[in-house]
Amino acid sequence: MTVRVVVADDQAVVRAGFRTILESEPDVEVVGEAADGAEAVAVARRTRPDVVLVDVRMPRVDGIAATAELAGPGVVDPVAVLVVTTFDLDEYVFAALRAGASGFVLKDVEPDELVTAVRVVAAGEGLVSPGVTRRLIAEFARTRAPRPTGPLPELTERERQTWLLVARGLSNAEIAAELVLSPSTVKTHVGNLLAKLGCRDRVRAVVLAYERGVVLPGSRPGAGGGPTGP
Structure with missing residues (x-):
């Protein structure tokens, strides 16, 4: 194609x-x-x-x-x-x-x-x-306070972990290595995550994670706050 x-x-x-x-x-x-x-x-x-x-x-x-x-x-x-x-x-x-x-x-x-x-x-x-992800994310979070806009959707634990890693700028292959999952499984988790968040791609999911205070610059999965259900 x-x-x-x-x-x-x-x-x-x-x-x-x-x-x-x-x-x-x-x-x-x-x-x-x-x-x-x-x-x-x-x-x-x-x-x-x-x-x-x-x-x-x-x-x-x-x-x-x-x-x-x-x-x-x-x-x-x-x-x-x-x-x-x-x-x-x-x-x-x-x-x-x-x-x-x-x-x-x-x-x-x-x-x-x-x-x-x-x-x-x-x-x-x-x-x-990848060359600018972490710098941009850090600046984004530094200059913009979280903006709650209502409850977040219910996410599974894997979807929560996946969102945090997507927000850190990791690719599907890197997420698979981090979570010890197959790339196809990670792709499924990312797809489900985007659908629940109402984001058409992972870029929107990154922006939403920082706007909502779900993850902070330099944080690791499980550190600080995380997405919650309504």
């Missing part, structure tokens, strides 16, 4: 570089390019890609506003958005995640990591780049 991608960045050389990297893979096709957020939305609506790769800062309409139009709350047929960021733009990443982004990668991402990120997001799993 071919993953269809739209690349949005105001720098032509960056778009060309991403296109070259992505189209070197037999299962990835770049179906459009955009130089700003407004054009990204228009191209995405016309081509219906699997993933839109969006730079944060672009003229006219920035990447966050474009993300909200493509994947935000209330969008009937959302498109997966992968945001490109740099370490000095962390605050924009939080806004992008809230706007509906399915994940983010660094501007200087290695070619193989970029391709992996696109594939993961296209598969609907969502991605928090």
